[in-house]
Amino acid sequence: MAVVEKLRDRIATQGVASAAEARALLRQVLIEELHPEYDRSIRALPHAGAPSVLLVVGVNGTGKTTTTGKLARVLVADGRRVLLGAADTFRAAAADQLQTWGERVGAGIVRGKEGADPAAVAFDAVAKGTDDGVDVVMIDTAGRLHTKTGLMDELDKVKRVVEKKAKVDEVLLVLDATIGQNGLSQAKVFAEVVDITGVVLTKLDGTAKGGIVYAVQHELGVPVKLVGLGEGADDLAPFEPTAFVDALLG
Numbered sequence: 001m002a003v004v005e006k007l008r009d010r011i012a013t014q015g016v017a018s019a020a021e022a023r024a025l026l027r028q029v030l031i032e033e034l035h036p037e038y039d040r041s042i043r044a045l046p047h048a049g050a051p052s053v054l055l056v057v058g059v060n061g062t063g064k065t066t067t068t069g070k071l072a073r074v075l076v077a078d079g080r081r082v083l084l085g086a087a088d089t090f091r092a093a094a095a096d097q098l099q100t101w102g103e104r105v106g107a108g109i110v111r112g113k114e115g116a117d118p119a120a121v122a123f124d125a126v127a128k129g130t131d132d133g134v135d136v137v138m139i140d141t142a143g144r145l146h147t148k149t150g151l152m153d154e155l156d157k158v159k160r161v162v163e164k165k166a167k168v169d170e171v172l173l174v175l176d177a178t179i180g181q182n183g184l185s186q187a188k189v190f191a192e193v194v195d196i197t198g199v200v201l202t203k204l205d206g207t208a209k210g211g212i213v214y215a216v217q218h219e220l221g222v223p224v225k226l227v228g229l230g231e232g233a234d235d236l237a238p239f240e241p242t243a244f245v246d247a248l249l250g
């Protein structure tokens, strides 16, 4: 609606004479509505005596662990020392999956026993990262579709406990682009629990066009920072509004 209203306004005031001109205006408005001016950098620079801490949150299956692995790879390639924290302790397989990513991209891992307290594992990871002098600690969290209250308590606790040790620089919410508008309600629930600093929109390599970007940025007031374009280690890219709109318009 915001896009259509703005476009209608522009067309009326600018005396558009052809379909091509209207299309060019549509492109312009679509790009503007994505807020190209937002800061989309990932805050992953260490502080004096402490690593930067990134928390990765979202519903199960959206791509949190995969995104954690891919982003760790980008940071390692950038020359940073990265430690992963496996705070998804509900299934041993979840920590195994993260460990495999760590081995693949050259990042260490801290994991607990199956069923361990996620907040304790997150704390241990940040403590070890601080002792070892790493640059970045990335915490992969569990995201079961459980009750909102349970989710609130757990995530909130993870963040609070970590903050006893170091500042949390980024809370990245991972959303699956293929689930459309459902992503918006998920995003709202998470935003009530923790202050989201950026969104990662995954599975944009599928049939999804990712129109949810507009609603999510508008509702949360935080930028989509990264997009997932496949299951491979290199399939993560910065979100670029102009390129996104050009792909959208075909």
Ligand SMILES: Nc1nc2c(ncn2[C@@H]2O[C@H](COP(=O)(O)OP(=O)(O)O)[C@@H](O)[C@H]2O)c(=O)[nH]1
Residues within 6 Å of the ligand: 058, 059, 060, 061, 062, 063, 064, 065, 066, 067, 143, 174, 202, 203, 204, 205, 206, 227, 228, 229, 230, 231, 235
């Ligand atoms: N096609 C595609 N698949 C992805 C992407 N990101 C994650 N996946 C896949 O989605 C599934 C769930 O990912 P996972 O990281 O385990 O999700 P988590 O439960 O949120 O940790 C896996 O099969 C991933 O390979 C993406 O950007 N594109």
Ligand SMILES: [Mg+2]
Residues within 6 Å of the ligand: 064, 065, 066, 088, 094, 140
């Ligand atoms: Mg996972």
